[in-house]
Amino acid sequence: MKAESRGESPHDEAEQPVGRPLLSLLLFFHLFFVAVAFGGNHFPSALQGRLVGLASPYLRVLNFDISFTPYYLTLGTVDDQDHRIDVFAADSYDAGDDGWIGVSAPGWPGGERIRRYQRLAGTMAFFGERRQDQLSALFARSVGEHFLNQRHIEPAQVRCRRILPQDRSAVAGGTPEQRNPLSERYFAEVYRANTIVDGSRVGVIKVEAAGHVARPDAGGRAP
Amino acid sequence: VTSEIQRISELAARFGSAWNRFWFTPADARVPSLLRLLTGLLAVYYLLSHTSDLIVWFGPYGLLPADTVRQLTGGGGGEPTFRPTLLNHLTTTGGLWAFHAVALLIAVGFTAGLYSRVTNVLTLAVVLCYVHRAPMITGQFEPVLTMLLCYLALAPTGAYWSLDQRFRKTPPGEAVKKWDRLRAETAKTVENQRSRRCLYQFFHSLDADAARSSLGANVSIRLIQLHSVGPGQFGEHFEQVIGDDHRGVFLHSAGAHPGLVSAQRMLLGSRQVAVVSVGDPDHHGPRERAAGFDVQTDLDERFEGDGADRQIADS
Numbered sequence: 001m002k003a004e005s006r007g008e009s010p011h012d013e014a015e016q017p018v019g020r021p022l023l024s025l026l027l028f029f030h031l032f033f034v035a036v037a038f039g040g041n042h043f044p045s046a047l048q049g050r051l052v053g054l055a056s057p058y059l060r061v062l063n064f065d066i067s068f069t070p071y072y073l074t075l076g077t078v079d080d081q082d083h084r085i086d087v088f089a090a091d092s093y094d095a096g097d098d099g100w101i102g103v104s105a106p107g108w109p110g111g112e113r114i115r116r117y118q119r120l121a122g123t124m125a126f127f128g129e130r131r132q133d134q135l136s137a138l139f140a141r142s143v144g145e146h147f148l149n150q151r152h153i154e155p156a157q158v159r160c161r162r163i164l165p166q167d168r169s170a171v172a173g174g175t176p177e178q179r180n181p182l183s184e185r186y187f188a189e190v191y192r193a194n195t196i197v198d199g200s201r202v203g204v205i206k207v208e209a210a211g212h213v214a215r216p217d218a219g220g221r222a223p
Numbered sequence: 224v225t226s227e228i229q230r231i232s233e234l235a236a237r238f239g240s241a242w243n244r245f246w247f248t249p250a251d252a253r254v255p256s257l258l259r260l261l262t263g264l265l266a267v268y269y270l271l272s273h274t275s276d277l278i279v280w281f282g283p284y285g286l287l288p289a290d291t292v293r294q295l296t297g298g299g300g301g302e303p304t305f306r307p308t309l310l311n312h313l314t315t316t317g318g319l320w321a322f323h324a325v326a327l328l329i330a331v332g333f334t335a336g337l338y339s340r341v342t343n344v345l346t347l348a349v350v351l352c353y354v355h356r357a358p359m360i361t362g363q364f365e366p367v368l369t370m371l372l373c374y375l376a377l378a379p380t381g382a383y384w385s386l387d388q389r390f391r392k393t394p395p396g397e398a399v400k401k402w403d404r405l406r407a408e409t410a411k412t413v414e415n416q417r418s419r420r421c422l423y424q425f426f427h428s429l430d431a432d433a434a435r436s437s438l439g440a441n442v443s444i445r446l447i448q449l450h451s452v453g454p455g456q457f458g459e460h461f462e463q464v465i466g467d468d469h470r471g472v473f474l475h476s477a478g479a480h481p482g483l484v485s486a487q488r489m490l491l492g493s494r495q496v497a498v499v500s501v502g503d504p505d506h507h508g509p510r511e512r513a514a515g516f517d518v519q520t521d522l523d524e525r526f527e528g529d530g531a532d533r534q535i536a537d538s
Binding site: 022023024029030034056057060061062063064067069091103105111112113114115119120123135136139141142143145146148149150155162200 | 284294303358360363365366491503
């Protein structure tokens with residue numbers, strides 16, 4: 001078939017013997033690995049994991065391997081709920097629950113800025129829920145050191161809480177406490193750790209259960 | 224056997240022909256040019272959204288130190304994570320601000336269409352720097368942005384509505400017209416080897432964006448189309464929830480906006496959909512019906528005990 005009859009330029013035809021098969025091969029490999037990476041975003045099989053690992057120098061560098069991004073609309077699981085991280089200031093012992101300071105900044109909830117804080121808390125909660133304490137502690141330590149050195153607030157405890165959804169009937173006709181979305185009843189703690197401050201560094205010790213929760217002493221240091 | 228072989232070879236030829244048509248038909252550069260404008264604005268927004276918290280996240284004693292990220296991404300033992308980013312090496316506040324300012328200038332330049340190909344690649348690079356610096360705080364926005372930037376780099380995005388076009392000697396439309404005119408004039412003699420050579424040489428004298436790179440425009444658009452798949456592609460997850468009956472599942476909160484329900488109906492087309500409602504089921508029937516779902520109250524046992532009321536809707 002002549003190039004003209006296909007509506008192609010002579011230049012395309014000149015390139016066809018080498019260019020098109022090579023380009024087609026590249027396109028095929030690209031689409032194949034992107035499809036595998038997307039398909040293995042959640043619960044990847046061993047084969048998917050191996051294939052994604054094989055192409056990781058390409059997929060990860062260009063951000064096609066979105067292993068940290070849940071790529072579904074919604075499943076309504078606990079991981080889809082919002083989380084927040086709070087720090088108890090060592091000098092706020094007398095303030096009780098008012099001594100907790102949220103990590104996130106105020107702003108429009110739909111904006112990327114606020115979502116980043118929620119994703120940080122969500123990732124910390126993800127590890128906390130699965131008892132991967134070593135990884136949760138990484139977050140807690142970073143948050144503690146951030147408060148100590150950037151905000152100049154000595155941390156006594158770091159916690160991560162899940163925000164439970166409000167029931168519609170409670171909002172419509174419940175008690176004032178039921179209607180208040182910031183009521184304690186709508187929060188579930190998934191991780192809490194005492195902090196040990198050493199100069200500019202912060203160490204953390206996980207509080208294992210409610211019965212083990214130790215309030216910070218007056219000096220702000222965990223027992 | 225011969226007829227079977229012939230049939231298979233015809234099928235292969237048809238597939239090859241369709242493949243070539245799909246990928247290698249030159250396309251107008253207007254679409255990628257428009258996408259450049261929109262994607263550039265998204266890139267600027269993305270970078271601006273980092274401005275107020277730049278030091279909070281990435282500065283000295285930030286919320287996510289580079290070492291923490293390295294451990295979380297599996298590089299704690301020194302193995303490569305394939306997440307290269309300049310931001311890991313910027314440890315001072317001044318360095319971070321300088322990088323951020325340059326990144327914003329590059330993104331603005333790309334949006335305006337200044338040296339589009341160069342600023343396209345550079346915008347992709349700086350956005351990837353932010354993404355790889357803290358991948359755990361990225362959401363669904365970043366993969367779409369980097370995908371668009373990546374694919375647009377293949378296209379002549381500066382052909383229209385750009386500073387490149389303004390400073391160019393030959394308008395893009397003129398180059399195409401010249402090419403078409405010449406092709407029509409030499410159509411009869413195109414088989415002649417000398418004419419071919421002339422055409423080939425002339426090709427190089429044409430504006431590259433308007434003629435040669437239109438193939439790049441098509442490949443770019445096709446890749447974006449293929450990459451932007453609908454929710455039906457993620458049916459696997461839905462099936463895990465509802466079972467093997469190939470229904471899509473959306474969880475509606477009681478306060479979900481009716482527009483959301485309609486959007487889901489539109490996105491799913493004629494797929495069967497199970498609407499799992501949380502809260503008072505009385506609030507859901509009219510809304511789903513209004514959105515085009517045929518709501519049934521066929522409750523599925525597997526949702527027993529999780530507090531969800533079920534309404535199965537077949538569209």
